[in-house]
Amino acid sequence: MAGACFLHRFFQHRLGQTRPVTTVKLIIENSIEDRLLEVQRKKTELANMTLGQNFSKAEVLQRRMDELQQLFGT
Secondary structure, eight states, X not given: OOHHHHHHHHHHHHTTOOSOOOOOOOOOTTSHHHHHHHHHHHHHHHHHXXXXXXXXXXXXXXXXXXXXXXXXXX
């Protein structure tokens, strides 16, 4: 589950709760989900760093190719 979606669901279930809740997300090492989370982390970093900056079409395409290679381990 994507980070924003995960947080949305977490807070949605917390509405009206008075007791603390602990959430644990288990990820299998070297799985597609593990790689997706890494790509998500990098995209979040990039978005935070580059707000307001413009990238060329070639730079965007290269980034996407890098992400796909990371996801599928090629």
